[in-house]
Amino acid sequence: MHVLSLRPRAGIESSYEYVEGWGMAVGMHARVLRPRSTEEIAQCYELARAAGSTLTFRGGGNSYGDASTPGAGMVLDVSRMNRVLSFDSTTGIATLEPGVTIEKLWKTILPLGFWPRVVSGTMFPTVAGALAANIHGKNNFAVGTIGDACLEFDLVLPSGEVKTCNRERESELFHAAIGGFGMLGCFSRIVLQTKRVYSGNVRVRGESTRDLREMMQYFEAHKCTSDYLVGWIDCFSGGDASGRGLIHDAQNLHAGEDTDPARSLTVAHQELPANILGLFPKSQVWRILRLFNHDLGMRTINAAKYVAGRMEGMGQPYLQSHAGFSFLLDYVPNWKWAYGRARATHGLIQYQPFVPHAVAHDVHSEILERCRRAGHVPYLGVFKRHRPDPFWLTHAVDGWSFALDFKVDPARREGLWKLCDELTELVIGAGGRFYFAKDLVIAAEDTARFLPQERLAAFARLKRACDPETLIEGQLYRRAFRDWIAA
Ligand SMILES: Cc1cc2nc3c(=O)[nH]c(=O)nc-3n(C[C@H](O)[C@H](O)[C@H](O)COP(=O)(O)OP(=O)(O)OC[C@H]3O[C@@H](n4cnc5c(N)ncnc54)[C@H](O)[C@@H]3O)c2cc1C
Numbered sequence: 001m002h003v004l005s006l007r008p009r010a011g012i013e014s015s016y017e018y019v020e021g022w023g024m025a026v027g028m029h030a031r032v033l034r035p036r037s038t039e040e041i042a043q044c045y046e047l048a049r050a051a052g053s054t055l056t057f058r059g060g061g062n063s064y065g066d067a068s069t070p071g072a073g074m075v076l077d078v079s080r081m082n083r084v085l086s087f088d089s090t091t092g093i094a095t096l097e098p099g100v101t102i103e104k105l106w107k108t109i110l111p112l113g114f115w116p117r118v119v120s121g122t123m124f125p126t127v128a129g130a131l132a133a134n135i136h137g138k139n140n141f142a143v144g145t146i147g148d149a150c151l152e153f154d155l156v157l158p159s160g161e162v163k164t165c166n167r168e169r170e171s172e173l174f175h176a177a178i179g180g181f182g183m184l185g186c187f188s189r190i191v192l193q194t195k196r197v198y199s200g201n202v203r204v205r206g207e208s209t210r211d212l213r214e215m216m217q218y219f220e221a222h223k224c225t226s227d228y229l230v231g232w233i234d235c236f237s238g239g240d241a242s243g244r245g246l247i248h249d250a251q252n253l254h255a256g257e258d259t260d261p262a263r264s265l266t267v268a269h270q271e272l273p274a275n276i277l278g279l280f281p282k283s284q285v286w287r288i289l290r291l292f293n294h295d296l297g298m299r300t301i302n303a304a305k306y307v308a309g310r311m312e313g314m315g316q317p318y319l320q321s322h323a324g325f326s327f328l329l330d331y332v333p334n335w336k337w338a339y340g341r342a343r344a345t346h347g348l349i350q351y352q353p354f355v356p357h358a359v360a361h362d363v364h365s366e367i368l369e370r371c372r373r374a375g376h377v378p379y380l381g382v383f384k385r386h387r388p389d390p391f392w393l394t395h396a397v398d399g400w401s402f403a404l405d406f407k408v409d410p411a412r413r414e415g416l417w418k419l420c421d422e423l424t425e426l427v428i429g430a431g432g433r434f435y436f437a438k439d440l441v442i443a444a445e446d447t448a449r450f451l452p453q454e455r456l457a458a459f460a461r462l463k464r465a466c467d468p469e470t471l472i473e474g475q476l477y478r479r480a481f482r483d484w485i486a487a
Helices: 037-049 102-112 127-133 171-177 210-220 284-291 294-313 321-324 335-339 357-375 410-429 442-448 452-466 476-484
Strands: 001-004 011-021 027-034 056-060 074-077 086-087 093-098 115-116 150-156 162-166 186-194 201-209 228-233 244-254 319-321 347-353 353-357 380-386 401-408
Touching: 001 186, 011 086, 011 150, 011 201, 037 186, 056 127, 086 210, 086 319, 093 102, 102 115, 102 321, 127 186, 150 171, 171 452, 201 210, 201 321, 210 357, 210 380, 210 442, 210 452, 244 284, 284 335, 294 380, 319 321, 335 347, 353 357, 353 410, 353 442, 357 401, 357 410, 380 476, 401 410, 401 476, 410 442, 442 452, 452 476
Parallel strands: 027 074, 056 074
Antiparallel strands: 001 011, 011 027, 086 093, 093 186, 115 186, 150 162, 150 186, 201 244, 201 319, 228 244, 228 380, 347 401, 353 401, 380 401
């Protein structure tokens, strides 16, 4: 967000800013309110109502597309409510304000021998944004989503009423608001179960794979014994080598395996190195990446990464810190700037289809092939294994996702959206789903085709009950939900 001016109002911190999706391909100016308490959240609703405006909730702004950009109204940013309210180091239960980031959470609990059950590929999301998106990690196949690790939350409704929700109490709201992308109310307190760890390191093994089938076979053979599995794919490579890549397979250490846990469990041990390859200050690496941010450059980088991966695959397993393994993308601060920084015209989108196991190989292979044929080759492709969960709008299926990063530039934007529309038809036809935290292309009619009808109808009923005036309305709501909620 880029601050233009500051104007306090009704005691709540407020400013007029440019608010954009993380991928920079969408953004607009808006008034941003930053409450510091549950009472101030309720006042934000009143402010929006009095101004005839809508409200969109925002955490760390790490959703690639428009999940936390405003429709036309104000933004409620929870980042000032960022206290760890309590942590029980016998049970691993953390009670958190909504703006606590994943970074703050792990830095608080790791020295006590705990790690969040579910983290995203970056540590900068807030727990509220993570819960609203129902994020998954590289262990989704084993432990589910962050919703599965959530014990309870408080949700402030537009009426000002605070609902305490868990699996027994307000169970419908619990299962709808997790993964509900902030359409029902504002999280003001979140209780998460974290997990015990006996070392600040995980044991990592690299496995190079020649094609998509080999990668999937490896995942299937190891999913009952590995704690984390993630695959990188070279999307440029075609023919017999289509889908070639590198798997990272990691396991937590058992009690007693780490000879010096007091050292490895420190925050200092987790810090990502300040220089890449010992040479380049990491803050400047995006400038180097920018020189390669075209098809030829990215083809070269992907090929080089594959060769390096083959060598890694021949080596021995190695120890890596939890932060180093989990937040690989944070190694290069602002790497997205390599995609260009012109507001809402350049940047990147991520397209992440989730496809059922039985058809995943064929559908994902076809997606890769169509991208290459259309001349829109993803610069980064990440493959994961998933399991279903009980949350109403969940993206997760018993199957596989393929997260594809596409470069956006004005000359090719229309063609890219057309390709995504074609891929969406393919995925929906195969019984697949999409993840709104990564999305900027799905239309309302697509939403109504890939989410189960009874879940959508129940969600629409809850939306009308919780927010009868439609005070909460962001860009994602307008694009992908409003039509069928109003129907
Ligand atoms: C580099 C990178 C890697 C990523 N890797 C992964 C990954 O591995 N797995 C994964 O699942 N996701 C991943 N993501 C996506 C990211 O985890 C989600 O977009 C997450 O929602 C971001 O949290 P945030 O705090 O930034 O929320 P925002 O993006 O600001 O908001 C996300 C949603 O939460 C809602 N919201 C925010 N605060 C509240 C509140 N108090 N009450 C109710 N609703 C609220 C917003 O309205 C919005 O709909 C990645 C993103 C990036 C940039």
